[in-house]
Amino acid sequence: MSKQLYLSSSPHIHSGDSTSKVMRAVLYSLLPACAVAVYFFGPAALTVLLIATLGCLATEVVCQRLMGQPVTIADGSAAITGVLLALNLPPSSPWWLTLLGAVIAIAIGKQVYGGLGSNPFNPALVARVVLLISFPVQMTTWSSPTPFGSGLDLVTTATPLGEWKNAVMLTGQMPPELQSGMADYFLGNMAGCIGEVSALALLLGAGYLFYKRILTWHIPATFVGTVVLFSSVFWLVNPDKYPNPLFHLLTGGLVLGAFYMATDMVTTPVSTKGMLFFGVGCGVLTVLIRLFGGYPEGVSFAILLMNAATPLIDRYSRPKTFGTSRQGVRS
Amino acid sequence: MKLKTFTGGIHPPDNKQWSSHKAIEDCPLPAEFVVPMAQHIGAPAVASVEVGQSVSKGQEIGSAKGFVSVPVHAPTSGEVVAVESRPHPWGTSLPAVVIKPDGEDCWSTDLQPGDPGSLTVDEIVEKVRLAGVVGMGGAAFPAHVKMSPPPEKKISTLIFNGVECEPYLTADHRMMLEEPERILQGVALLQYVFGAERVVIGIEANKPDAIALLEKECAGAPVEILSLQVKYPQGAEKQLIAAVTGREVPSGGLPMDIGVAVHNISTAAAVADAVLFGRPLIERVCTVTGPAIREPKNLRIRIGTPLSHLVEVCGGLTEDPGKIVLGGPMMGFTQLDFDVPATRGTSGLLLLRDEDVDRQEEGPCIRCSRCVQACPMHLLPTTIAAYSRRDLLAEASEYCAMDCIECGCCSYVCPATIPLVQAIRYGKAAILAKKRSS
Ligand code: SF4
Numbered sequence: 222m223s224k225q226l227y228l229s230s231s232p233h234i235h236s237g238d239s240t241s242k243v244m245r246a247v248l249y250s251l252l253p254a255c256a257v258a259v260y261f262f263g264p265a266a267l268t269v270l271l272i273a274t275l276g277c278l279a280t281e282v283v284c285q286r287l288m289g290q291p292v293t294i295a296d297g298s299a300a301i302t303g304v305l306l307a308l309n310l311p312p313s314s315p316w317w318l319t320l321l322g323a324v325i326a327i328a329i330g331k332q333v334y335g336g337l338g339s340n341p342f343n344p345a346l347v348a349r350v351v352l353l354i355s356f357p358v359q360m361t362t363w364s365s366p367t368p369f370g371s372g373l374d375l376v377t378t379a380t381p382l383g384e385w386k387n388a389v390m391l392t393g394q395m396p397p398e399l400q401s402g403m404a405d406y407f408l409g410n411m412a413g414c415i416g417e418v419s420a421l422a423l424l425l426g427a428g429y430l431f432y433k434r435i436l437t438w439h440i441p442a443t444f445v446g447t448v449v450l451f452s453s454v455f456w457l458v459n460p461d462k463y464p465n466p467l468f469h470l471l472t473g474g475l476v477l478g479a480f481y482m483a484t485d486m487v488t489t490p491v492s493t494k495g496m497l498f499f500g501v502g503c504g505v506l507t508v509l510i511r512l513f514g515g516y517p518e519g520v521s522f523a524i525l526l527m528n529a530a531t532p533l534i535d536r537y538s539r540p541k542t543f544g545t546s547r548q549g550v551r552s
Numbered sequence: 553m554k555l556k557t558f559t560g561g562i563h564p565p566d567n568k569q570w571s572s573h574k575a576i577e578d579c580p581l582p583a584e585f586v587v588p589m590a591q592h593i594g595a596p597a598v599a600s601v602e603v604g605q606s607v608s609k610g611q612e613i614g615s616a617k618g619f620v621s622v623p624v625h626a627p628t629s630g631e632v633v634a635v636e637s638r639p640h641p642w643g644t645s646l647p648a649v650v651i652k653p654d655g656e657d658c659w660s661t662d663l664q665p666g667d668p669g670s671l672t673v674d675e676i677v678e679k680v681r682l683a684g685v686v687g688m689g690g691a692a693f694p695a696h697v698k699m700s701p702p703p704e705k706k707i708s709t710l711i712f713n714g715v716e717c718e719p720y721l722t723a724d725h726r727m728m729l730e731e732p733e734r735i736l737q738g739v740a741l742l743q744y745v746f747g748a749e750r751v752v753i754g755i756e757a758n759k760p761d762a763i764a765l766l767e768k769e770c771a772g773a774p775v776e777i778l779s780l781q782v783k784y785p786q787g788a789e790k791q792l793i794a795a796v797t798g799r800e801v802p803s804g805g806l807p808m809d810i811g812v813a814v815h816n817i818s819t820a821a822a823v824a825d826a827v828l829f830g831r832p833l834i835e836r837v838c839t840v841t842g843p844a845i846r847e848p849k850n851l852r853i854r855i856g857t858p859l860s861h862l863v864e865v866c867g868g869l870t871e872d873p874g875k876i877v878l879g880g881p882m883m884g885f886t887q888l889d890f891d892v893p894a895t896r897g898t899s900g901l902l903l904l905r906d907e908d909v910d911r912q913e914e915g916p917c918i919r920c921s922r923c924v925q926a927c928p929m930h931l932l933p934t935t936i937a938a939y940s941r942r943d944l945l946a947e948a949s950e951y952c953a954m955d956c957i958e959c960g961c962c963s964y965v966c967p968a969t970i971p972l973v974q975a976i977r978y979g980k981a982a983i984l985a986k987k988r989s990s
């Protein structure tokens with residue numbers, strides 16, 4: 222034999238999966254949501270998407286160059302952060318706000334911790350929350366959707382969740398018409414962040430990720446399930462003041478949050494038990510913040526808080542090692 | 553019906569189609585045998601012949617040293633041409649007896665068939681020991697040791713491993729199809745030795761012909777044939793026991809702690825040879841396969857046959873291999889060249905091409921949890937590997953590093969291609985070394 226062989230440790234075959242394949246699949250799964258956003262919000266949404274994505278890629282390159290590390294934008298993770306950030310911004314975001322968000326997401330949300338795999342918080346959410354706190358006006362200026370061909374300009378309006386919150390604060394009562402537009406909410410015909418409006422498009426993408434076995438049911442199911450159950454309790458007690466669970470489900474960023482933000486692998490627990498706990502925690506916090514917090518929307522804060530708890534959850538949700546249950550009998 | 557199995561595990565492509573339909577062929581004798589003295593877990597044998605001496609087939613050429621050790625025998629008749637260190641599959645040079653066959657291939661006259669009816673349990677175990685029988689599934693643990701559990705450990709369930717879950721390998725499959733009588737003779741002998749109430753032969757459901765045949769052969773006998781879900785590592789001892797009995801071998805314990813003993817079906821056949829015919833373990837069935845070999849085969853090989861001879865018998869290589877693997881692709885070990893001999897544990901010789909070998913660069917862990925879902929021991933491979941790599945041994949063992957069975961599932965699924973098993977193996981060795989020195 223002419224060639225030098227190497228000794229290597231088993232196993233000698235591999236599934237062929239790679240980080241960049243995983244990331245690429247996530248990007249594909251976000252395409253329907255992006256398409257719907259562009260359909261409803263037109264060039265404004267496209268601009269936000271482009272600036273956020275290119276901004277994240279550029280920031281990653283700059284950070285890695287400055288730190289003398291190999292540039293790894295080809296792994297796709299920065300692009301995902303960019304798209305997710307865009308989907309978490311209002312369609313009317315000015316260009317500088319979007320760009321600032323991209324820089325914050327990558328530089329502060331990710332690279333300061335050492336890059337991919339080391340960041341404790343979902344980078345896109347870090348950026349969103351920083352922007353929300355620093356620029357509350359720009360971050361809560363919503364446009365009503367103007368589907369292509371309707372010839373309308375973007376008009377400033379409130380999100381369904383925001384409307385409800387204002388009404389309850391002013392009158393202690395919920396406007397009844399709010400709960401009648403469920404089909405529109407489901408399809409995306411409502412005001413909100415670029416990516417939160419269409420549950421349908423998001424679920425389509427999530428279906429693809431399930432099929433690819435990149436997403437498991439644990440976090441999304443427990444997150445959504447907990448929101449539905451927990452919000453039902455309040456609704457049953459006082460249906461005049463608290464919106465019904467379906468309203469919680471379809472408005473605001475719950476679907477986007479539960480399927481794409483809370484499932485960010487890097488910032489969530491690794492064990493099954495831990496994921497279940499994580500999902501329930503996100504659900505409880507979301508409802509509490511929505512109903513009693515200062516912001517109409519609670520998904521981002523809930524996820525970030527649970528991100529912070531992830532190391533703790535990991536520590537206490539270790540799977541039971543094979544052969545350690547009582548008397549060797551499987552429990 | 554839902555087939556029995558364990559939790560965790562993976563589904564690599566089984567790639568058995570290369571050789572599963574090929575009947576076992578006798579491998580012609582090579583020009584020279586290199587019989588290593590170390591072929592089993594435990595103390596190696598010590599050469600008991602001299603250069604120039606002529607030996608007959610089955611004659612003892614290395615004697616056992618200690619209880620966990622077995623003798624080694626001549627694979628054919630011929631002349632001892634060297635007693636020296638030779639390259640060994642374990643990666644170093646180790647003592648071996650080199651035999652030049654005389655072509656007669658005549659058996660030693662010392663070998664006596666036994667009558668199972670008149671043998672006591674101890675006599676059977678002794679015959680197995682003298683025949684040098686070791687576990688043939690790959691671990692090569694001396695069989696007589698497993699057959700002599702302490703009296704307080706009563707074995708109630710005896711499991712025979714016909715799972716063969718490693719991709720590519722088909723040697724056990726062919727054994728079950730072609731030599732069920734030998735296997736079942738061994739099964740009966742081992743059942744007698746252990747006095748077990750329940751006897752199960754576990755086979756993965758991807759060998760329906762073997763399952764059907766053994767079911768037919770066992771009709772009326774107190775032996776259950778259990779078809780198991782196709783999943784790697786279904787053939788690992790603890791996972792097999794979990795599937796068959798629903799019980800877990802306690803961490804740090806042995807199967808006998810829960811009243812179970814597991815033997816490979818090929819080991820059973822070797823036990824039958826040893827007890828009924830007085831024949832030592834000098835041959836085994838080995839699958840020579842993979843995309844880089846011209847004609848994949850199941851060969852009956854003599855122990856000590858150089859790998860180069862096996863390659864030749866299988867029509868040579870189609871291209872320079874990317875990897876030479878002894879055993880299966882999940883747990884086998886790589887070789888630098890074909891200059892080493894097959895041993896009693898050589899269940900397969902796998903030739904992979906460059907393109908079959910994943911050479912992606914390692915990336916950071918993205919905490920995707922695939923390794924956690926795949927681990928059949930329910931460990932956190934990513935955590936243990938990270939601790940091992942940073943020499944945080946206390947933490948690694950706190951996360952049960954020592955329970956890792958090195959099955960490779962975690963490395964197989966990791967999208968960041970982190971060599972998890974390699975890191976954990978290193979950690980385990982370091983933990984053991986530290987324990988020994990303190
Ligand atoms: S940690 Fe060990 S037992 Fe678990 S999958 Fe990896 S190699 Fe197998």
Ligand code: SF4
Pocket residue numbers: 491916917918919920921922923924933934962965966967968969970972
């Ligand atoms: S499979 Fe690899 S990347 Fe995924 S959690 Fe395990 S070590 Fe990390």
